Amino acid sequence: MKIIETIAQMRQEITIARKAGQTVGFVPTMGYLHEGHLSLIEAAKEKHDVVVVSIFVNPLQFGPNEDLERYPRDFERDERLAKHIGTDILFYPTVQEMYPETMPMTIHVTKGVEVLCGESRPGHFDGVATVVMKLFQIVQPDEAFFGQKDAQQIAVIMNMVSAFNLPLQIVACPTVREEDGLAKSSRNVYLSDQERQEAPLLYETLQFGAELIKSGEKKRDRVLDQMKARLDNGTGRLDYLTILSYPSLNETQTLHGAIIIAVAYFYQNARLIDNYILEA
Amino acid sequence: MKIIETIAQMRQEITIARKAGQTVGFVPTMGYLHEGHLSLIEAAKEKHDVVVVSIFVNPLQFGPNEDLERYPRDFERDERLAKHIGTDILFYPTVQEMYPETMPMTIHVTKGVEVLCGESRPGHFDGVATVVMKLFQIVQPDEAFFGQKDAQQIAVIMNMVSAFNLPLQIVACPTVREEDGLAKSSRNVYLSDQERQEAPLLYETLQFGAELIKSGEKKRDRVLDQMKARLDNGTGRLDYLTILSYPSLNETQTLHGAIIIAVAYFYQNARLIDNYILEA
Structure with a gap:
């Protein structure tokens, strides 16, 4: 090399x-x-x-x-x-x-x-x-x-x-993940032990939202509300949680076609992002 | 082709x-x-x-x-x-x-x-x-x-x-010019006959300014004032006439080193530009 x-x-x-x-x-x-x-x-x-x-x-x-x-x-x-x-x-x-x-x-x-x-x-x-x-x-x-x-x-x-x-x-x-689902990121080293243990919550929440959509929920706000309730259990601070069309990244209240569920979340010393792309 | x-x-x-x-x-x-x-x-x-x-x-x-x-x-x-x-x-x-x-x-x-x-x-x-x-x-x-x-x-x-x-x-x-000095430009077709006859004034004025500088004038404003007086004879409207360092395009009151004298001038249906680069 x-x-x-x-x-x-x-x-x-x-x-x-x-x-x-x-x-x-x-x-x-x-x-x-x-x-x-x-x-x-x-x-x-x-x-x-x-x-x-x-x-x-x-x-x-x-x-x-x-x-x-x-x-x-x-x-x-x-x-x-x-x-x-x-x-x-x-x-x-x-x-x-x-x-x-x-x-x-x-x-x-x-x-x-x-x-x-x-x-x-x-x-x-x-x-x-x-x-x-x-x-x-x-x-x-x-x-x-x-x-x-x-x-x-x-x-x-x-x-x-x-x-x-x-x-x-x-x-x-594709995103590469730790065994517990946390997306690999250079910034993960800045998580405290407790934050690291908790951080898979992000991907779990994305999966949860994806499941809601896959099982027929078409209302964007209802998916987001339920996801946010889950994230409220975290000790960090939500930057954004949203669902947009993909790859055009537009907001639509009714979900259909290719979409991205995306999250950004602040821990003490690291801001983490993750996303889930699916067909609604 | x-x-x-x-x-x-x-x-x-x-x-x-x-x-x-x-x-x-x-x-x-x-x-x-x-x-x-x-x-x-x-x-x-x-x-x-x-x-x-x-x-x-x-x-x-x-x-x-x-x-x-x-x-x-x-x-x-x-x-x-x-x-x-x-x-x-x-x-x-x-x-x-x-x-x-x-x-x-x-x-x-x-x-x-x-x-x-x-x-x-x-x-x-x-x-x-x-x-x-x-x-x-x-x-x-x-x-x-x-x-x-x-x-x-x-x-x-x-x-x-x-x-x-x-x-x-x-x-x-290098800029290619008509026989009377006017810089070739696609926009020259929009000059009226009278404007076309007058337009070599731009390059003449640039040459005049360059001669002033070559003969020892180091004060930017004095060169510009004399040039502007010449351009006042034209029937168009001056957009800008300036002297800057070249190629860095900074303003300096005392002229030395590589400089550009540049002009832009509005006629009825065409805005013409021209310039003269020299060592002051």
């Missing part, structure tokens, strides 16, 4: 791979890799000759009161995991390398961000779209792999690919 | 060229080609195996009170000129093809747009950057060629290439 820290070197590697007729699969991450990330790398390996994994904690997608400073980092562990699973190139640029100066322009997302995390994290998806656009231009992959846990992120990035005619495909991979 | 109207076909052509190891030069235009455009195409031909010219009047870069509807168009003439000069591919998409739906996100330019045309045309460079980003992704050129007449546009696009790490180079080509 090659570790590359500069954009120029990354470009060189990709040019060589391209000239050799190899395809490139790309997994952009913020590091602190868990099995969710590893499943993306495996999916990329299955389909591509060269797999590039990037590790970059992107300041642009953190709000002023968010957890940029204390976002968990452990490069040596990440390096070991990435190598072990068969990553070809680990792209690990510094903030200075990615943003040598204040960006003179950014991508400003106007659609699909007035709901979910876009609503509670203003500017977040501008930062995500901007850095992913940069990474796509640097790595020039045939396909890029993202986890379904970040459902709104996938929707925004798919919109970006289509809006700017980017010459690549997005692959959405 | 191939005429291509869809993004999918354009991609196919480029993939073929790439596989054959050919380089691609790109000249994006809004059509109504004049010798300025043709000089860009010639410059592209000198350096590249395949030359792509696009013709697309981009609605996104026109303000609500601007001349989108009556921007001059003559595809048959453009086709003839482009073919005659040796264009390989003419990319001529419809608005529907480029914008099948409202853009869910755009590029928002924050640097270098508080002056010149950015100031008098709010949102203009967001529209320019957005469409050029799309075109770059579709055509995937090695180099793209732009005319120096649109100096601020070149600055914004060079910033975009660097900010988003686009894998291509921008080539700036």
Whole structure:
């Protein structure tokens, strides 16, 4: 596995791979890799000759009161995991390398961000779209792999690919979970023991809502009310719980077609998100 | 010369060229080609195996009170000129093809747009950057060629290439002029006979200002005052006349180093721009 820290070197590697007729699969991450990330790398390996994994904690997608400073980092562990699973190139640029100066322009997302995390994290998806656009231009992959846990992120990035005619495909991979159902997340390390024990409540509640819908409940508010009653048992604080059409992310009072049930929940030191996509 | 109207076909052509190891030069235009455009195409031909010219009047870069509807168009003439000069591919998409739906996100330019045309045309460079980003992704050129007449546009696009790490180079080509000095522009057809006769005043005034500076005048305001006095003889209306550092586009009262003298001037049915770059 090659570790590359500069954009120029990354470009060189990709040019060589391209000239050799190899395809490139790309997994952009913020590091602190868990099995969710590893499943993306495996999916990329299955389909591509060269797999590039990037590790970059992107300041642009953190709000002023968010957890940029204390976002968990452990490069040596990440390096070991990435190598072990068969990553070809680990792209690990510094903030200075990615943003040598204040960006003179950014991508400003106007659609699909007035709901979910876009609503509670203003500017977040501008930062995500901007850095992913940069990474796509640097790595020039045939396909890029993202986890379904970040459902709104996938929707925004798919919109970006289509809006700017980017010459690549997005692959959405299923959320990987702990045995008790908690979605794998780098931020799970910030849960206290008690919170960690309680946290599967999120996915249980999503499953409960999904069951209500599958058994015929068509009224959005009635599903949400019953789900909220369950979440009230938690010791954290609800950020949002909602049901939207998927992937268009519109609100409809009567549930039908493809929908997403999505939740964001604050514990003391971590904000967790999870979702469940189904046919109503 | 191939005429291509869809993004999918354009991609196919480029993939073929790439596989054959050919380089691609790109000249994006809004059509109504004049010798300025043709000089860009010639410059592209000198350096590249395949030359792509696009013709697309981009609605996104026109303000609500601007001349989108009556921007001059003559595809048959453009086709003839482009073919005659040796264009390989003419990319001529419809608005529907480029914008099948409202853009869910755009590029928002924050640097270098508080002056010149950015100031008098709010949102203009967001529209320019957005469409050029799309075109770059579709055509995937090695180099793209732009005319120096649109100096601020070149600055914004060079910033975009660097900010988003686009894998291509921008080539700036000298402004092509009529024999009497008027910068070639598609909008010149909208000048009345009298305005056309008078319009070389813009370039004469730029030259006059440049001479003042070359002969030792270091005070920005004194140069501008004398230039404005000349422009007062015109029958149109001044939009802006300014001197800025180049390419950084900052205002400094004392002139030194690379600078741009830039003018925008309204006639009845056309707003003309021109500039002069020199060492102070």
